[in-house]
Amino acid sequence: MSNKLKLWYKEPAKEWVESLPLGNGRLGAMVSGDVYNERIALNEDTLWTGIPVDKNNYEAIDYLDEVRNLILNEKYYDAQELMNKKLLAGYTESYAPLGDLNLKFNHIEKYEEYKRELDIENAKVTITYNINKINYKREVFISAPDNAIIIKLTSDKEKSISFSATLKSLLKSEIYQLDKDIIALKGVTPIKALPGYVNEGDSIIYDKNGQLGMRFEVQLKSRIKDGDISVSNGILNIENATDVTLMIVANTSFNGFNKEPGTEGKDEKLLCRTQLEKLKDKSYEEILKDHIRDYKSLFGRVEFSLGDDDFSDIPTNERLERLRLNDEDLGLISLYFQYGRYLLISSSRSGSQPANLQGIWNEDLRPAWSSNYTVNINTEMNYWAAEVCNLSECHTPLLNMLSDLSITGAKTAKIMFNCNGWTTNHNVDLWRYSSTVGGSSEWGFWPMGGAWMCQHLWEHYDFTRDINFLRNEAYPIMKGAATFVLDYLIEDKNGNLVTCPSTSPENNFLDEEGRKCCASIMSTMDIAIIRDLFNNCISAINILNYDKEFKCTLIKAIERIPQYKINKFGGVQEWFKDFDEYEPGHRHMSHLFALYPGKEIIEGKNPSLFQASKKTLERRLSKGGGHTGWSCAWIINFYARLKEADLADKYLHVLLKKLTFINLFCVHPPFQIDGNFGGTAGIAEMLIQSHDEVIEILPAIPSSWSSGSVKGIRARGGFIVDFKWRDSIVTNFSITSTVGGKCKVKFDKSFEGSMINDFIEIDTVAGKTYRLK
Missing domain, CATH: 1.50.10.10 (Glycosyltransferase)
Known part of the structure; x- marks a missing residue:
């Protein structure tokens, strides 16, 4: 199977920022892939410190x-x-970490043939390794249709999977048992926390004058084939299973920006229970199928390639290192572009x-700039x-x-x-x-x-x-x-x-x-x-x-x-x-x-x-x-608008060489995601522009992008555009109008077989596709 739309590595993450991100917009996870002690860091997008408070300065x-x-x-x-x-x-409140799922495996021996990958075409992390000639596999994804984090653990030998699972949080929280196969973590966020760059210990306040912070609940359920499940002291123990499916649901009491979550909040425990109940009769295969169908309905709209150059068989961290040594990798550019789309869908x-x-x-409990x-x-x-x-x-x-x-x-x-x-x-x-x-x-x-x-x-x-x-x-x-x-x-x-x-x-x-x-x-x-x-x-x-x-x-x-x-x-x-x-x-x-x-x-x-x-x-x-990730990304977009293709390309390479972690997250420093999104936007701006009432094709591609193809990219006016080019000349072009109306197109590189260097105009009909021959 091709690795073109995969980030992959030969070793586990050494720190959080090397982990692989998953998300369904509401739930987030960072998967480390550690063989012996897996850490999956969890987030929920409404888990913030604070409550609705009027912080306006009335004397201003x-x-x-x-x-x-x-x-x-x-x-x-x-x-x-x-x-x-x-x-x-005053200051804003902070986005808070939900907690960690920790999986401690009973492996003692050294592992071999390790691989950790993020498939952005299917929004799924897979970890494989071999111990004592037994092949182990973990698959992790976050389903939007089912509102759950799903972890599947398998091996090619029966009854060979044993581990313990527990939940923990930096926030005020406790673990309790819900059923023989369910543990839960419940907690509350502070009602006040100063920004992440302030470190006074006494600035965190959990309750004051009867006010309560945001409540949260995480529930972890296990399904096993063969083996035994038990719970002791908040730890879920799995012994001698053939395969295991873990399902995590999480919710907060957030009920709107203007409602106090402690007294006017939703029932987070009921929300979790309802979500797990809906999963009760669904197989892993059904959950995965629904997830992929939903995710691909967004991700699959756009395809982008810069020719045949393909170094996808080299681990992603090594590809970045090659790029730093000035070995060109056009496939890494198209991967980075799609990774930006993946991250937006996920968050x-x-x-x-x-x-x-x-x-x-x-x-972090105190993230940089409060996140x-x-x-x-x-x-x-x-x-x-x-x-x-x-x-x-x-x-x-x-x-x-x-x-x-x-x-x-x-x-x-x-x-x-x-x-x-x-x-x-x-x-x-x-x-x-x-x-x-x-x-x-x-x-x-x-x-x-x-x-x-x-x-x-x-x-x-x-x-x-x-x-x-x-x-x-x-x-x-x-x-x-x-x-x-x-x-x-x-x-x-x-x-x-x-x-x-x-x-x-x-x-x-x-x-x-x-x-x-x-x-x-x-x-x-x-x-x-x-x-x-x-x-x-x-x-x-x-x-x-x-x-x-x-x-x-x-x-x-x-x-x-x-x-x-x-x-x-x-x-x-x-x-x-x-x-x-x-x-x-x-x-x-x-x-x-x-x-x-x-x-x-x-x-x-x-x-x-x-x-x-x-x-x-x-x-x-x-x-x-241009020394921060997002600033460098802005420069790419500026130079694309200025039609300075080689300079846009230069700063795209600066972004990748100097301001990108091995999991392709953007370095501010520290991690900030805006550079990822800005970089993806910059690549798009090099390929197509439509801000001046004209759709320009290849307005700012560097000489190294001599051949390529784009499918499903959009232009202002309600248009979807597909095109291919070879030797910097457009060879195929089609445009679909979603709402009708006049369409003006300019080819900054001449169209093959003609001398089109100026505008063409089409009076379009909604739903119709037009191909230029």
């Missing part, structure tokens, strides 16, 4: 005008000092929470690949979160800014935290988070052309974010409408005295995000044919927003003045939002900004930028 509004006056009078340092003291609020499904900073996988939703780039990047990679359904958890945030964010907008509409700042959590964030204004004060995420509502519409979604879900939330921005804008001395205070996320400039400052008048990113939001709202109004008065308001506002500027280095200016940079090689590239993921900086429409974007990247990278 009393100081907003004072801060604005200081900034308008160019006293930036004094303004940020006041902001840090008076305009910041973001209909009805689940959105993928957080670590997707769904976390082993929350960081909405000044990271959360958005998680979903850049969703639509183009034909996973619209996986986008919906993020879009649903925006509906929640439009409620909590409306309170923040009114209390902290005296604005209508809704906003959110730097961080979001399960409870839909929307306030400013403690620590420093350079990251914590950023009320553009909601406006940016609204781009995803528009993108979901633009790729699907689902007008009911636009009318009933997207536009009302987009309008709410635009309403906040309109109220937040003030007039500067030149009559421009500007945001103030404004920051360029996490970056700083130097004031006239050489002091590090973050706050000023309207940053370039604010301009780009607001223009993007307002223009998308205008497009929605034109389609829906109502709310024309609001459209006029938006048009008038756009006319008064400052224009983009070019700085003294010939790059895109980051702030409203051409300040000196505190850190010229900063990881954020916020001032290039209009290039990507925005769509205003386009070569044929504004060539000066297009060239300035290249200068910006050259300078930022020459000073050390």
Whole structure:
């Protein structure tokens, strides 16, 4: 069997970040594959610390005008000092680890012929090894239809499987026996936990004034053929079985972002019992079949190959090492692309929470950055690949979160800014935290988070052309974010409408005295995000044919927003003045939002900004930028938009060589999943672009990608595209229209047998496929 869509290794994982990830959107697992002491680390996507609490800063509004006056009078340092003291609020809660399933085997002898693999075509981990000429096999997957983690253990000798199984958690918990073949772990999360980078032991509070944290329950059931089952002291013992199936279900008391899980929560024990009951009469083969059918309905939509080069018979860690030694491996690039799609399906499904900073996988009680939703780039990047990679359904958890945030964010907008509409700042959590964030204004004060995420509502519409979604879900939330921005804008001395205070996320400039400052008048990113939001709202109004008065308001506002500027280095200016940079090689590239993921900086429409974007990247990278996983992934997308194919390829290789763990997780450092999703989006952007009302085929492929094929990739306008190319020339092309309408296609590489280098136009009919001959 081919290993093309498999990650595989000749040894077990030595640490959590080398384990292999599984998920069904709601449940996550990391499988280590240890022969003697298997650790399967467990997660459930609603298991967070905290309870719904109003963390808004009610005194912030009393100081907003004072801060604005200081900034308008160019006293930036004094303004940020006041902001840090008076305009910041609290912190999000943390995504918590559910616990571990530990399997201790009665093996003593040394193992041979070991193999550990993750089959991303079927979403299944398999571990095989040989001890004393007995072949052992473990198979692990997480079923979405059955809401369960399934582990199958077999060998080729009867009655040769013996092990003990137990559950443990870092959280306050206890194990108890439910039946002769079922053990359970129940526990509760803290109602308060400071962020992961704070380590005071007394900051964890489990109960206060009768408030209770989130309850959780894990139930483990065993089925065996032959042998014996017993339970003692919370340990499930299996002796002399021929094969064993373990079934794990897990639930929390979470009942919505605005309900206290301790007093208004769901019955997590009943949910577990119901799920196990539904599995009672299903065989392992039936469970596996349903899982694969469900998973493949998403994963199987897209195929991608870069020719015949195939090093899939080499272990994945060795392939990465070969790449670091400059041995090309195009198969690893197509595997990485599909792995990004696999991770999105595994961590973001209909009805689940959105993928957080670590997707769904976390082993730490205090994860880095609370493993929350960081909405000044990271959360958005998680979903850049969703639509183009034909996973619209996986986008919906993020879009649903925006509906929640439009409620909590409306309170923040009114209390902290005296604005209508809704906003959110730097961080979001399960409870839909929307306030400013403690620590420093350079990251914590950023009320553009909601406006940016609204781009995803528009993108979901633009790729699907689902007008009911636009009318009933997207536009009302987009309008709410635009309403906040309109109220937040003030007039500067030149009559421009500007945001103030404004920051360029996490970056700083130097004031006239050489002091590090973050706050000023309207940053370039604010301009780009607001223009993007307002223009998308205008497009929605034109389609829906109502709310024309609001459209006029938006048009008038756009006319008064400052224009983009070019700085003294010939790059895109980051702030409203051409300040000196505190850190010229900063990881954020916020001032290039209009290039990507925005769509205003386009070569044929504004060539000066297009060239300035290249200068910006050259300078930022020459000073050390792009050193984190997600930042490097963003660079790939920038260069793809700039049609700089070899540079896009260069930074794709940097991402793989320097910023990737052996299980292909992205290194921030530490692990952060956004670089995986951003890398997949970047590869897609090299293959197809459709942001400029034209579908461009192979707009940014490097010379090394001379031959290949893509099937099932999507373009804006409701189109599904298949194509092949050889010697950098397209040889086969077909496009399927899902909703009808005019389709424009541009071949950046000429089409075989013709001299097509310009546009072709097709008036399409919904459901029909068009093939170019």
